[in-house]
Amino acid sequence: MINQILLGLSNGAMYSLVAIGLVMMYKVSGVMNFAYGNMGMFVTYLVWWLTSVIGINLYISIVLGIIFAALMGISVERFGLRPIRHLSHGSMLIVTFGVLMILEGLAVQIWGTEYKAFPELITGTPLVFKGDFGIIVLRRQDLLVFVTLTTISILLLLFTKYTKFGIAVRAVSENEEVAGYMGINVGTVLSFSWAFGVSMAALVGFISAPKVFVSPLMLLFYQIQGFTAAVLGGFETFTGAVFGGLILGVLEKLVESYISEGFKASFSLAIIIVVLILFPKGLFGKTLRRRV
Amino acid sequence: MSKFLAIFLSLLVFASLFAEAGVYSDKIVIGTFQALSGPYAIIGQEMTKGMRAYFNWINKRGGIYGRKIELIVADDQLNPAKTVVEVKRLVEHDKVFAIVGGLGTYGCLAVMDYLEQNKVPFVYQGAGTSKLVVPPKKYIFGVQPDYTLEGTLIAKYVAEIAKFKAPAIVYMNNDIGLEGYAAFKDKLGDYKMNPVAEISYNPADTDYSGLVVRLLEKNPDVIVIYGLLTDTVRWVKTIRDYGLQSKIITIYPNADPSFVQLAGKYAEGVILTGWVPLATPDRPDFVRDYQRAISIFQESYPKQNMSSYAVAGFIAAEVFVEGLIRAGKNLTREGLVKALESFKNWDGILAKDITWGPNLRRGKTSMYFMTIKNGQFLPLADLIRP
Incomplete structure (x- = not known):
């Protein structure tokens, strides 16, 4: 039981990372980014190419990858979405679909459809604890995911609470128009949200690539799970994204080991539907209170 | 004059009634379905190369009883819905003699009954399900071992x-x-x-x-x-x-x-x-066979290596050609079925130990x-x- 919860938390932490990126973009720009997974996939391909073909050090390649991801996010937002921002929400969604297809097509054209092996970011034997409670196994990969999630969550919390720019991000997500009147540069905040979001997608790509291998559809599964996690936790808050992911991960593992492996996806989704009927704004969503 | 024309036309109709689809005096037209585009293109393209290389090699040496083999490749992207359309087109429009080396379990299953009912031989499926060969179907000949x-x-x-x-x-x-x-x-x-x-x-x-x-x-x-x-x-x-x-x-x-x-x-x-023998130093006979296969492959695709998917295509072509040789000069679909049924532990260049019989359609029974x-x-x- 303890093992299953730990494993669930580890998987869930990955979903949380995906959800944080999605929520950041959604909160600020109001667009659900369907190209999220593919943007991460493309950057992962690039990093694979830099390390395996060009021969650059893995960690330098990752830094270059994150910079590229941020630039890609900024350009898509600045040149693809901002010009049509005030036209319609639907057309912005279509743009993200377009980006999704372009990136997938490009990846297939440039790198082909064969799976590529990606180096492990952290290696070593797992920590195994045996005792009255049975066997508990903690893999180094799990530790890496936990540490990454915790660091990012704390930084994000400090950033949005205590820095001027963080407060500006919150202000724009609350009300873009008023924030503009207050002298906040809305454009910069929009660019930042996409740079941050796509960098998160890339990060998820790097962490998961040794396991799922680099291929055009590598992040499809994580994108769906991250989206589900965000819906479960509440699409409006980072707390929701973090805990939504963790809860989804644990839920899946428990269903898998105590009910049936085959029912994992459908059962967890059914529970989410029930949760949403009870809490339409997600578990951590804020209900809007208006003064009369 | 009109009498002659009538006799000539009726002779033509009579001849076409008995001529086998896809068999001409100078060529045999056959079809295959492969994923040439889409996410599985890497498999389909390689398998096609293996087949083409072998048929080119045979054609260069005069074909089988003076007939060259013409292969029509339909791209189904490994999507069974497309396979059905493509195979119907191959059979009804292109009038192929047989289907050789179709790729994909679900695609093969989707066209299995259609080919059986239309009496079109289907030799070699790039699939591992036993449903294709158990119970045996007259026109479906499996080669790859099933699961x-x-x-x-x-x-x-x-x-x-x-x-x-x-x-x-x-x-x-x-x-x-x-x-x-x-x-x-x-x-x-x-x-x-x-x-x-x-x-x-x-x-x-x-x-x-x-x-x-x-x-x-x-x-x-x-x-x-x-x-x-x-x-x-x-x-x-x-x-x-x-x-x-x-x-x-x-x-x-x-x-x-x-x-x-x-x-x-x-x-x-x-x-x-x-199921394909490994060319290792302890088996010089396999090494020799493998080198021969590579030289045949490189006649069509110079300097390229043979992937395991190309090997599969090569074997599909190999068993089919052996069937054509055994079927004799007057090639018919029934004749091909009889010929294939006479395979007993047959060894080709890469194909090894292939056996079929009147009620046996599983080509490989050993691994x-x-x-x-x-x-x-x-x-x-x-x-x-x-």
Whole structure:
């Protein structure tokens, strides 16, 4: 039981990372980014190419990858979405679909459809604890995911609470128009949200690539799970994204080991539907209170 | 004059009634369906190359009884809905004599009944389901081993040859996995054995750590994995990361250099089944055959290496051509069926030990086992039969 919860938390932490990126973009720009997974996939391909073909050090390649991801996010937002921002929400969604297809097509054209092996970011034997409670196994990969999630969550919390720019991000997500009147540069905040979001997608790509291998559809599964996690936790808050992911991960593992492996996806989704009927704004969503 | 014309026309009609579809005085037109585009293009393109290379080689030497072989390749992107349309087009519009080497389990199943009812021979399916050949269908000739045969042979290897005591099985929750699992468990029963752990999984999942704990609890001495490339590699990594030292056996679709490349050091010691002989120094006859196949392949594709998918295409073409030779000069579909039924442990260049008979459509009834050492495939046991 303890093992299953730990494993669930580890998987869930990955979903949380995906959800944080999605929520950041959604909160600020109001667009659900369907190209999220593919943007991460493309950057992962690039990093694979830099390390395996060009021969650059893995960690330098990752830094270059994150910079590229941020630039890609900024350009898509600045040149693809901002010009049509005030036209319609639907057309912005279509743009993200377009980006999704372009990136997938490009990846297939440039790198082909064969799976590529990606180096492990952290290696070593797992920590195994045996005792009255049975066997508990903690893999180094799990530790890496936990540490990454915790660091990012704390930084994000400090950033949005205590820095001027963080407060500006919150202000724009609350009300873009008023924030503009207050002298906040809305454009910069929009660019930042996409740079941050796509960098998160890339990060998820790097962490998961040794396991799922680099291929055009590598992040499809994580994108769906991250989206589900965000819906479960509440699409409006980072707390929701973090805990939504963790809860989804644990839920899946428990269903898998105590009910049936085959029912994992459908059962967890059914529970989410029930949760949403009870809490339409997600578990951590804020209900809007208006003064009369 | 009109009398002559009438006689001439009726003769023409009479002749066309008895002429076999796709067979002309100077050529035989055949069809195949392959994923030439889409995500599986890498497999379809390679398999097509293997077939083309062999047919080009035959055509360059004058064809079969003076008839060149013309291959029409339909691109179905490994989508069974497209396969049905493409195969109907090949049969009804292009009037092909036979379908050779179709790729994909679901596509092959989707056109199986249609081809059988229309009496179109379908030789070699790039698929592993036993539904194609059991029960036997007159016009469907399988070559690749199916998962039932493979499961049976793995059980025999585990219980009788390598004498493992506590086998576990991990299988995909789909047609391939379920078929292999059922056959494996059934055959183990003959030895009064039962798997110590049976784990089904979803191949789309990216994490098997929750399931591997169940293996840890049972500590099996051998784990049989019924999975395809990426998820098998994921399983092997997870099993080793969790400190399990059990032997691992997996199925023939993984016996490809890409498995070694993806799994890296984790591939070491993994045992795989195979049905195309390995060209290793201890078998000079296989080395000679393999070099011959490569020289035939490179006549059409200079300097290119032959992937295992190209080998599959090569074998499809090879068995079909042998069938044409045996069918004789007056080629008919019925004649081809009779000719193929006369194969008994037939060895070609790469095709080995192919047998069909009046009520036998499973071409291969034997497989062998190999292992990976220093990134190379090494044979472990000679051909094993159920």
